[in-house]
Amino acid sequence: MTAQDKAKWFKFLILILGGGTIYKLANLKDAFYVPMQTFMGLSHTEIGLLLSANAIIATGLFVVGGLLADRFDTRKLIPVGLLGTGALGLYLATFPPFSSLMIVFCLLAVCADCIYWPALLKAIRGLGNDKEQGRLFGLLEGGRGVVDTLVAFSALGVFIVMGAAEAGLKAAIVFYSLIDIAAGVVTWFLLKGNHSAPIIGPKKNPLSNLMEAIKVPAIWVVSCNVFMVYIVYCGLTYFIPYLKEVYGLPVALVGAYGIINQYMLKILGGPAGGFIADKQFKSPSRYLKWAFLALLPLMVIILMVPKSPGYIYAGMAATLSFAFIVFSMRGVFWAPMGEVGIAPHITGSAFGIGCLIGYAPGMFAYVGYGAILDHFPGQQGYNYVFMAMMGLAVIGFVVASLMHRLVRSNAQVAGVQAQTAT
16 A cells, blocks of 8 residues: 555545544434433424534525535544534533524534535545545445444444433434544644645635536536435434334333444445446446335335334344435435536535535424424324325335436547547
């Protein structure tokens, strides 16, 4: 391995450190959904409103984040996002009233989704060529899963040691906050001097780059595909209360299942999706198309597994299998940005637009799913949510098929141009 390769992978590992910690507070429901209801007095709908408020602000600021990523050094943006998130978490641990919780979740979006995430995506894309994008983004998701899992299980341990009650939840939130602050400090010092490679292409101001990116149809197609993956991904949250309410999953295992469902599967799903997309399918867009289709029979199995405590492990296996496929898709859903030939100098703006469209389901999916469950208690509500996820997967297959067709057309044009040049 050359010195350049070592420097590249060292920077990649440092980026993963922050990527696996910054969303813990905004996604507190992953490991502590039931404790949030019990000790913070939040209903399904209220938790959905917090998540939606976070997503609305995030969606509105993703493009701004893209402009920032094109304008400022990512080494500065990434630590600032982490430190701001940690500071907000310390206030969250005081269990402020619901109105204040709404403000906190909105500000978490500013730190994580505006300042941090587009800068991270740009930094990752800059680490490799277009043929490596599936692996890089897949490894990013997998690496985040490793950090996610270690940090989340540690927080769950803090919660249990502190009595698995209100004090435990507060201690877990403080733990998350301190980890974010530590990651911000480490990232600032260890990335010092690791600047992005010079941009090749016309030098324009960020606003000009944004206007250029808006006119590229491929960016919008990739963004719509991310939208479809993400809206299905949002539904994974409800596997947690589903197993508790329908199969009687013990409370002690609810948090552990949530961590496995939301974090550990990144370790396997992200890299698996990246390597399968690059090595087997030879195209992330082609893999995404067939992965959407693979979700349908798995959801049918989830709906058909008998609903009794004796089948709890079958229910867990079915839901985790479905989640694994979704995480493999999340691992590569940004990779088509390289396939469709996005110019390097508009990378930040392209990811800003992609995040704006792709993560938009966070604005309404959680509220929608939560409202269904509150309005139709028990098995009926979960059946409606899961059938909706199946329908969305079908739409996702159509969108991914269109994206793959665009990728093939782009490859044909590139081939003709290469022959003409020779």
